[in-house]
Amino acid sequence: xxxxxxxxxxxxxxxxxxxxxxxxxxxxxxxxxxxxxxxxxxxxxxxxxxxxxxxxxxxxxxxxxxxxxxxxxxxxxxxxxxxxxxxxxxxxxxxxxxxxxxxxxxxxxxxxxxxxxxx
Amino acid sequence: xxxxxxxxxxxxxxxxxxxxxxxxxxxxxxxxxxxxxxxxxxxxxxxxxxxxxxxxxxxxxxxxxxxxxxxxxxxxxxxxxxxxxxxxxxxxxxxxxxxxxxxxxxxxxxxx
Numbered sequence: 001x002x003x004x005x006x007x008x009x010x011x012x013x014x015x016x017x018x019x020x021x022x023x024x025x026x027x028x029x030x031x032x033x034x035x036x037x038x039x040x041x042x043x044x045x046x047x048x049x050x051x052x053x054x055x056x057x058x059x060x061x062x063x064x065x066x067x068x069x070x071x072x073x074x075x076x077x078x079x080x081x082x083x084x085x086x087x088x089x090x091x092x093x094x095x096x097x098x099x100x101x102x103x104x105x106x107x108x109x110x111x112x113x114x115x116x117x118x119x
Numbered sequence: 120x121x122x123x124x125x126x127x128x129x130x131x132x133x134x135x136x137x138x139x140x141x142x143x144x145x146x147x148x149x150x151x152x153x154x155x156x157x158x159x160x161x162x163x164x165x166x167x168x169x170x171x172x173x174x175x176x177x178x179x180x181x182x183x184x185x186x187x188x189x190x191x192x193x194x195x196x197x198x199x200x201x202x203x204x205x206x207x208x209x210x211x212x213x214x215x216x217x218x219x220x221x222x223x224x225x226x227x228x229x230x231x
Contacts, residue, residue: 036220038220038222045212045222045223045224045225046169046212046214046222046225047222048219048220048221048222051219051220059218059219061219062120095168095169099216106159106171106174107159107171107174107214107216109168109169109171110168111168112168
């Protein structure tokens with residue numbers, strides 16, 4: 001059974017940096033696939049942030065491109081995201097998600113983590 | 120970038136009636152090697168993550184009631200809920216995963 005689990009701080013100060021990790025079980029992120037981050041501000045829709053492939057290729061939403069980086073640790077089967085210059089408007093539930101040969105190329109999602117930006 | 124245009128924003132339907140949600144991609148999201156549209160539909164209830172209903176536009180996820188159906192025609196996609204039940208009240212999203220994911224704006228489905 002595929003499981004993705006986000007971890008990280010629930011509170012970030014304005015201008016600070018958000019670092020989130022997505023632990024993956026049931027599939028290997030080293031196998032062909034793409035691993036994504038998505039967020040959802042309170043009461044709003046889903047917004048794709050970016051993704052990283054099993055070989056380390058990255059694509060980012062242009063809205064975040066200057067602030068976001070993604071990475072992965074294949075030995076520990078997790079991938080991560082850093083989002084800099086956090087603002088109150090970045091308050092959201094952050095989801096990790098992905099798809100690959102081990103998921104049958106069907107998207108799979110984590111439960112999400114609420115991150116609040118506040119002083 | 121691929122843009123997903125979803126309509127309507129909200130929909131009020133009587134119990135037992137049909138709800139129809141539309142989604143249009145700004146370009147083809149058909150993956151040629153397997154001839155499958157890279158589109159998913161989700162149901163989201165408050166405080167929960169999106170729940171996968173359909174992938175490849177019309178393949179129903181295990182456990183999803185068959186009153187839900189997904190269809191496709193070119194770059195137009197439709198989610199239909201027949202015999203609407205109270206538990207179907209939720210927000211529904213379309214999602215293209217062909218390249219650089221994008222989501223529709225969401226459709227709020229409520230009971231009339």
